[in-house]
Amino acid sequence: NHIIVCGLGRVGSEVFNTLKHEKQPFVVIEKNPERAALYRHSGVPVVVGDASEDKVLEQAGIHRARTLITTLPDDAGNLFIVMTSKDLNPNIKVITRATRSEGIPRLKRAGADSVIAPSALGGRRMAMSAIKPASVAFVQTLFERHNVYYQLEEFTVSSNSWLANKALKESGLREKFGCQLLVINRGHETIGSPGPDEVILPGDELIVFGPSDKLSELEKA
Amino acid sequence: NHIIVCGLGRVGSEVFNTLKHEKQPFVVIEKNPERAALYRHSGVPVVVGDASEDKVLEQAGIHRARTLITTLPDDAGNLFIVMTSKDLNPNIKVITRATRSEGIPRLKRAGADSVIAPSALGGRRMAMSAIKPASVAFVQTLFERHNVYYQLEEFTVSSNSWLANKALKESGLREKFGCQLLVINRGHETIGSPGPDEVILPGDELIVFGPSDKLSELEKA
Ligand SMILES: [Ca+2]
Ligand SMILES: [Ca+2]
Numbered sequence: 001n002h003i004i005v006c007g008l009g010r011v012g013s014e015v016f017n018t019l020k021h022e023k024q025p026f027v028v029i030e031k032n033p034e035r036a037a038l039y040r041h042s043g044v045p046v047v048v049g050d051a052s053e054d055k056v057l058e059q060a061g062i063h064r065a066r067t068l069i070t071t072l073p074d075d076a077g078n079l080f081i082v083m084t085s086k087d088l089n090p091n092i093k094v095i096t097r098a099t100r101s102e103g104i105p106r107l108k109r110a111g112a113d114s115v116i117a118p119s120a121l122g123g124r125r126m127a128m129s130a131i132k133p134a135s136v137a138f139v140q141t142l143f144e145r146h147n148v149y150y151q152l153e154e155f156t157v158s159s160n161s162w163l164a165n166k167a168l169k170e171s172g173l174r175e176k177f178g179c180q181l182l183v184i185n186r187g188h189e190t191i192g193s194p195g196p197d198e199v200i201l202p203g204d205e206l207i208v209f210g211p212s213d214k215l216s217e218l219e220k221a
Numbered sequence: 222n223h224i225i226v227c228g229l230g231r232v233g234s235e236v237f238n239t240l241k242h243e244k245q246p247f248v249v250i251e252k253n254p255e256r257a258a259l260y261r262h263s264g265v266p267v268v269v270g271d272a273s274e275d276k277v278l279e280q281a282g283i284h285r286a287r288t289l290i291t292t293l294p295d296d297a298g299n300l301f302i303v304m305t306s307k308d309l310n311p312n313i314k315v316i317t318r319a320t321r322s323e324g325i326p327r328l329k330r331a332g333a334d335s336v337i338a339p340s341a342l343g344g345r346r347m348a349m350s351a352i353k354p355a356s357v358a359f360v361q362t363l364f365e366r367h368n369v370y371y372q373l374e375e376f377t378v379s380s381n382s383w384l385a386n387k388a389l390k391e392s393g394l395r396e397k398f399g400c401q402l403l404v405i406n407r408g409h410e411t412i413g414s415p416g417p418d419e420v421i422l423p424g425d426e427l428i429v430f431g432p433s434d435k436l437s438e439l440e441k442a
Contacts, residue, residue: 003351010321014344022352067351071344095350097343100231114350121346122318122339123235123292129316129335130224130288131243134375138404138428139360150413154355178414180401182430183359192371193399193431207359209403210414 002026004060004068006051006081008035011097011118012071020044027060052080057088067093075103079110086111142209152182152207153215159202169196177218179210223247225281225289227272227302229256232318232339233292241265248281273301278309288314296324300331307332363430373403373428374436380423390417398439400431 003026005015012028019026020042028044029051030036036048049056051070062068062085070081078096085092098104098117107115129136142152157163163171173179184191184198185205191198200206208215224247226236233249240247241263249265250272251257257269270277272291283289283306291302299317306313319325319338328336350357363373378384384392394400405412405419406426412419421427429436 010340011344011347014322014341015348018345018348019351022348024348024352069347069351071347093351095347097347101235114347114354116343116347116350118339118343118346119231120235121342122337123232124239125339125342126232126290126292126316126318126335126337127236127239127243127245129337130240130290130314131245132373132375133335134404134406134426134428135363135373139363139373142356142360152353152356152360154353174417178416180403180414182401183355185355193401195399196395205355207355 001064001066002061004029004057004062004065004085005071006068007071007073008039009071009073011073015069015071016042016044027065029056029060052077052084054084054088057081057085062088062092065089065092067095069095071097073097073099075099075107079103079107082107082110082112149212150210151212151215152209153219154205154207155219157200157202157204157206161202163200163206164202166200167196168194168198168200171200173208173218177210177214179208179214179218181206181208183207222285222287223282225250225278225283225286225306226292227289228252228292228294229260230292230294232294236290236292237263237265248286250277250281273298273305275305275309278302278306283309283313286310286313288316290316292318294318294320296320296328300324300328303328303331303333370433371431372433372436373430374440375426375428376440378421378423378425378427382423384421384427385423387421388417389415389419389421392421394429394439398431398435400429400435400439402427402429404428 003024005026005028008028008030029047031050033048036046039046047060068085070078072078075098082094082096085094093113095114096107096112098107098115101117101120104115173181181194184194224245226247226249229251250268252271254269257267260267268281289306291299293299296319303315303317306315314334316335317328317333319328319336322338322341325336394402402415405415
């Protein structure tokens with residue numbers, strides 16, 4: 001039930017740092033032995049080999065993994081890894097890098113669950129920084145590592161949760177927890193900025209913004 | 222009072238598309254005449270030349286510009302443009318790309334107001350997609366072009382705004398507008414997820430999430 005990361009280049013090393021900071025269980029695959037050696041004492045298992053080979057993916061535990069993240073700098077390589085990993089483990093979630101935006105639809109057709117093009121993301125972020133600087137700064141802090149005060153959290157309401165079948169205004173989410181319910185994902189429906197009369201149902205996925213300590217309380221509740 | 226974009230490569234072209242879609246006034250500078258020619262009929266002024274030359278920046282109106290976005294694939298080139306544009310117009314806001322994360326502090330020292338490293342951003346996004354997929358999807362839609370329903374908006378409360386000096390619970394932001402106040406930026410203070418008794422002051426910068434049509438109503442109010 002771990003994550004596999006393919007490639008430790010510029011993008012991959014940032015994936016590495018984030019997963020390590022978030023204390024996620026993961027394994028990395030890196031072809032270049034010199035680069036792999038830099039991570040030898042990181043406490044994270046490193047498989048030295050080519051992630052497009054079945055036996056290398058198997059060595060990284062592809063059959064037991066829940067997610068694979070492939071960060072190679074070429075779209076052909078990533079496409080091959082997307083297809084191979086879905087072949088070896090049809091239940092795995094695959095997140096892939098795209099170097100060119102033209103590659104995005106092809107990677108999706110190959111079975112990728114999520115495709116991220118760093119250049120496009122960066123360009124969009126630069127433009128939005130010029131137009132809505134405060135919103136960009138806010139979103140940045142939400143996903144930044146050092147923001148200990150406020151956070152975005154997501155969790156699913158179980159049928160025995162105290163939140164189940166309560167209207168938002170009776171939930172105390174805002175009053176007791178200082179939290180704001182931004183989105184309810186209910187099946188294929190998305191309810192953005194739900195009103196006070198909205199009733200929270202078992203199975204709802206909630207996206208909540210609020211103080212980090214209150215959020216962990218909430219998630220335990 | 223326009224924006225200048227330097228470079229129309231992979232990152233720059235995405236800046237171009239976003240600014241165009243958001244109907245911002247802007248000018249681009251591109252050294253490569255063939256690439257520049259592709260934008261000839263875009264309706265956006267293109268200066269063909271090297272953005273590190275004073276006279277090219279002047280041709281793009283650096284003295285009247287409010288923001289410059291430099292997207293070159295090399296950090297030395299971007300650093301030079303950051304320094305030159307601040308020399309020519311000390312009031313300009315400068316947003317720069319960093320190719321290597323090591324370059325970030327240097328670009329900041331050179332005077333950049335905002336430094337964005339697409340690889341680091343992409344890597345962090347890929348890792349967060351594995352950990353908090355719903356939150357990532359939510360944040361993506363906030364800044365995506367086609368999300369017409371919900372949006373993040375920011376605006377400053379003027380002293381004659383009907384919001385000025387009202388407690389959040391009396392503002393009707395949630396009840397009448399279906400909006401959620403996420404953050405108040407007050408001078409150097411940031412108030413995240415403000416409670417119902419928080420009083421909105423003139424000069425406060427508000428970051429609000431809600432239905433797009435209600436937000437434009439709010440901003441006019
Ligand atoms: Ca969670
Ligand atoms: Ca605005």
